[in-house]
Amino acid sequence: MFILSSPSGTGKTTIARRILTEDGEIRLSVSYTTRPQRPGEVEGRDYYFVEPREFNRKVEAGEFLEWAEVFGHLYGTPKAEIKAGLKSGQDYLFDIDWQGTQQLYQRMEVDVVRVFLLPPSIDELERRLSSRGTDSADVVAARMSRARSEISHWDGYDYVVVNDDIDACFAKVTGILHSERMRRARQTGLVDFVRELMR
Ligand code: 5GP
Numbered sequence: 239m240f241i242l243s244s245p246s247g248t249g250k251t252t253i254a255r256r257i258l259t260e261d262g263e264i265r266l267s268v269s270y271t272t273r274p275q276r277p278g279e280v281e282g283r284d285y286y287f288v289e290p291r292e293f294n295r296k297v298e299a300g301e302f303l304e305w306a307e308v309f310g311h312l313y314g315t316p317k318a319e320i321k322a323g324l325k326s327g328q329d330y331l332f333d334i335d336w337q338g339t340q341q342l343y344q345r346m347e348v349d350v351v352r353v354f355l356l357p358p359s360i361d362e363l364e365r366r367l368s369s370r371g372t373d374s375a376d377v378v379a380a381r382m383s384r385a386r387s388e389i390s391h392w393d394g395y396d397y398v399v400v401n402d403d404i405d406a407c408f409a410k411v412t413g414i415l416h417s418e419r420m421r422r423a424r425q426t427g428l429v430d431f432v433r434e435l436m437r
Contacts, residue, residue, distance in 0.1 A: 239267075239324070239329075239330055239332060239342060239346065239349050239350045239351065240264065240329060240330065240331050240332065240351050240353070240415055240418070241332040241334060241338075241339050241342065241350060241351065241352045241353060242254055242331065242332065242333055242353050242355065242411070243333075243334060243335055243336055243339055243352070243353070243354050243355070243388075243391075243395065244354060244355035244356065244388070244401075245356075245357070245363070245384070245385035245386075245388035245389050246367070246381065246384070246385065246388075247357065247363050247366040247367040247381070247385060248355045248356065248357045248363070248366075248401055249355065249366075249401045249404055249407065250333065250355050251333070252404060253355065253401070253404070253407060253408055253411055254266070254331060254333050256408055257331060257408075257411065257412065257415070258331060260412075261412070261415070263329050264329040264330065264331050264415070265323070265328060265329070265330055265331070266330070266331050266333070267315055267316075267320055267330045267331065267332045267333075267334075268282065268283070268284070268285060268286060268316075269285055269286070269313050269314060269315055269316075269333075269334070270285065270286045270287075270288050270293060270296065270302075270312075270313070270314045270315075270316060271285045271286070271287060271288070271293075271311060271312065271313045271314075272287075272288060272289065272290045272293050272311050272312040272313075273285075273287075273311035273313075274287070275287050286316075290312065293305075293312045293314065296314065297314070300317070301314075301316060301317055301318065302314035302315055302316065302317055303315040303316070303317040303320055303321070303341075303342065303345070304334070304337075304338040304341035304342050304345075305338070305341075306334075306335060306337035306338050306341075308335050308337070309384060313334070313335070313338070315332065315334065315338065315342075324349065327426065329419075335388070336388065336391035336394055339352055339394060339395070340394060343394075348423070351396060351397075351414065351415075351418045352394070352395040352396045352397070353395060353396065353397045353398075353399065353411060353414060354391075354392050354394075354395035354397065354398045354399070355398075355399050355400075355401050355407065355411075356389065356392065356398060356399070356400045356401065357385075357400075357401060358400055358401065358402035360382075362402075363382070363385055364378065364382055367381045367382060367385065397414050399411055399414075
């Protein structure tokens with residue numbers, strides 16, 4: 239379970255998409271959300287878009303591995319699908335916030351790797367958050383204040399990567415992914431392999 243979190247405007251979506259395209263062994267954990275679908279987003283690829291009532295039914299039925307309210311909307315990771323995938327050896331990339339990260343870590347600590355991305359500076363973050371469109375100063379200020387509160391959770395992660403260059407950041411994040419896969423405890427079949435070597 240490879241978790242990527244960051245304040246928005248840090249390039250997380252770009253990094254996540256690139257990992258998913260270039261690494262054939264990891265799949266995105268597709269969350270449920272009550273937030274409205276944005277142009278370009280595809281149902282079932284980016285999110286499963288549901289009404290709050292359906293989301294709450296799923297909460298009551300225990301169908302989420304974790305869920306949280308993020309900036310006024312509900313987001314949750316489906317339990318059955320991810321657990322079945324993990325059991326069959328599938329790696330998953332999670333694009334979730336610090337609250338979800340905490341919950342997954344509490345539940346499945348040994349299977350979790352937590353990576354937090356940071357912007358190179360607050361000025362650069364402001365530039366990225368205001369160059370997204372024709373947003374008013376108020377909207378940008380609100381995004382900056384959210385970003386600051388998200389940044390404050392940086393210490394709940396195993397790795398912190400500053401994204402000052404997208405290629406370098408991608409290389410660092412995939413380096414973490416590859417190293418974490420090589421951990422002895424994560425290499426299935428190793429015991430039999432070594433026994434065979436020693437015979
Ligand atoms: P957005 O609405 O921009 O796609 O996502 C807003 C925030 O919600 C991002 O920080 C994203 O990582 C987080 N998020 C997306 N899906 C989930 C989820 O299933 N659980 C949690 N806890 N956060 C999520």
